Amino acid sequence: MATQQPNSGNPRVDIEYRRKKSAEEMKHQVITFALMIFLTIVAFVAAGYEGFSGWFIVPFILILALVQVIFQLYYFMHMSHKGHEAPAMFLYSGAFVGFITIIAFLTVIWW
Amino acid sequence: MAAEQKMTYETWPASPEKQTLEAKNKFLGFWFFLGGETVLFASLFATYLALKDKVPSSDMALAKDLFEIPLAFIMTMLLLTSSLTSVYAMYHMKNFNFKKMQLWLGITVLLGLGFLGLEIYEFNHYVHEFHHSFTSSAFGSAFYTLVGFHGAHVAFGLLWITTLMIRNSKRGLSLYNAPKFYVASLYWHFIDVVWVFIFTVVYLMGMVG
Numbered sequence: 001m002a003t004q005q006p007n008s009g010n011p012r013v014d015i016e017y018r019r020k021k022s023a024e025e026m027k028h029q030v031i032t033f034a035l036m037i038f039l040t041i042v043a044f045v046a047a048g049y050e051g052f053s054g055w056f057i058v059p060f061i062l063i064l065a066l067v068q069v070i071f072q073l074y075y076f077m078h079m080s081h082k083g084h085e086a087p088a089m090f091l092y093s094g095a096f097v098g099f100i101t102i103i104a105f106l107t108v109i110w111w
Numbered sequence: 112m113a114a115e116q117k118m119t120y121e122t123w124p125a126s127p128e129k130q131t132l133e134a135k136n137k138f139l140g141f142w143f144f145l146g147g148e149t150v151l152f153a154s155l156f157a158t159y160l161a162l163k164d165k166v167p168s169s170d171m172a173l174a175k176d177l178f179e180i181p182l183a184f185i186m187t188m189l190l191l192t193s194s195l196t197s198v199y200a201m202y203h204m205k206n207f208n209f210k211k212m213q214l215w216l217g218i219t220v221l222l223g224l225g226f227l228g229l230e231i232y233e234f235n236h237y238v239h240e241f242h243h244s245f246t247s248s249a250f251g252s253a254f255y256t257l258v259g260f261h262g263a264h265v266a267f268g269l270l271w272i273t274t275l276m277i278r279n280s281k282r283g284l285s286l287y288n289a290p291k292f293y294v295a296s297l298y299w300h301f302i303d304v305v306w307v308f309i310f311t312v313v314y315l316m317g318m319v320g
Contacts (some may be wrong), residue, residue, distance in 0.1 A: 018125055019206060026202050033195045040187055040310075047315035048180050054319045065311040069304050076198050077300045083129070086139055090146035098153025105157035 032075040039064045114287040123207040123284075128293035130286045141294045145301050152305050155257040156312060162253040163317070171248060172241040174317030183314040186229050187306065190265075193222035194303040197296045204292055209284045212292070216276055219299065223269045230262045254313070261309055264302050271295050 043061045046052060052060075074080040079088060114131045116122075129135055164173045200215035234255070237243040245255045272295050279288050 015121065022202060022205050026199075029195070029198050029202075033191075033198075036191060037188075040184075040191065043311060043315060044180060044184050044187075047318055057319050058316055061311050061315050065307050068307050072194065072300055072304050072307070076194055076303075077297055087142035087145075090142045091149060094146035094149030095153075097150045098156075101150070101154050102157040102160065105154075105161045109161045 029075055032071050036068050036071055039068045114285065116286065118207065118285060120207045124286075125205075127205065127207075127284070127286055127289040129290070131290075134286065134290035137290050137294055141297060145297070148301065148305075152257075152260070152308075155253075155260060156308065159253040159257045159313065162249040165250050166248040172237075172243050173250070174313075175320050177237055177241055177243060178314045178317045180314075180318065182229065182233060183310055186226055186233075187310045189222050189226045189229070190303050190306050193219045193226070194300055196222060197299045201293060201296050204284065204289060207284055212284070213276055213280070216272055216292075220269055220272055220276075223265055223272075223299075227262065227265050227269070230258070230265075234259075258309060258313060261302070261305050264305070268295070268299050268302055271298065 043064045046057050046060055046064075073091070078084070079091075114133065124130055129138055166173065196215050196219045200212045200219060203209075203211035203215060243251050243254075245251055275288070275291055275295055279291075282288065
């Protein structure tokens with residue numbers, strides 16, 4: 001376990017280093033948050049705007065949602081950190097099964 | 112590192128949520144659970160998409176009559192912001208700052224309560240103004256099952272976080288409870304992930320037609 005600690009021999013220096021790193025990460029997360037707010041506003045404006053047809057808006061807002069979810073998973077839920085191989089496998093397996101389910105339900109009412 | 116060991120600012124490790132075996136199991140098990148939740152919500156989304164606007168008579172309200180942009184927007188902002196505040200809480204957890212962690216978790220809970228209050232108002236509004244209820248149509252059943260299930264997740268998340276805050280209020284942070292806070296915050300983010308698809312697929316796509 002001790003190997004996960006940065007080890008300069010001086011605990012004070014290690015703490016300073018870690019604090020700086022997590023402050024840096026926090027800054028990235030605030031930027032991520034700002035981007036997510038921006039994507040949300042774009043999606044709402046696109047849906048509320050009369051000039052676009054549904055054939056454009058629907059795929060467009062779905063892509064925005066997907067991007068926002070990736071931000072959430074990788075930054076807010078730390079999937080970008082090391083040691084998230086198993087979580088990624090679980091989540092993508094779930095998403096894959098979920099995707100097939102949605103396709104199945106949608107096609108079954110189309111034909 | 113033993114879970115019950117008394118920690119200080121100096122001895123607090125870089126990844127306090129994954130130090131003990133119990134913590135590692137919790138982390139893995141929780142992500143497995145989230146994979147299952149993904150399938151669960153996907154099947155509810157599939158049902159909703161298949162039954163959207165399927166009403167027995169033409170004078171009943173459809174998605175485009177029901178949903179309004181301002182309410183969905185405020186709810187989205189509340190939940191999205193609560194996601195950031197729980198990130199703040201975990202930032203302070205990693206810095207061994209128990210008081211600030213509790214403060215930000217408290218703000219997260221308040222934002223979640225705001226969201227839940229608006230959702231209750233919204234459902235009440237649909238039932239009384241539009242006679243759009245759980246039993247009024249297949250559309251109603253699918254809508255309330257999907258959105259209500261998400262609302263139930265929010266309610267459960269609020270109870271979970273509040274319980275953790277109260278249970279540990281006098282204990283401070285340890286390697287025993289740090290993973291509990293971490294996992295609860297993952298759950299909270301996942302609720303937001305689901306909501307992103309709900310506001311897109313149900314509300315925005317509903318208004319488009």
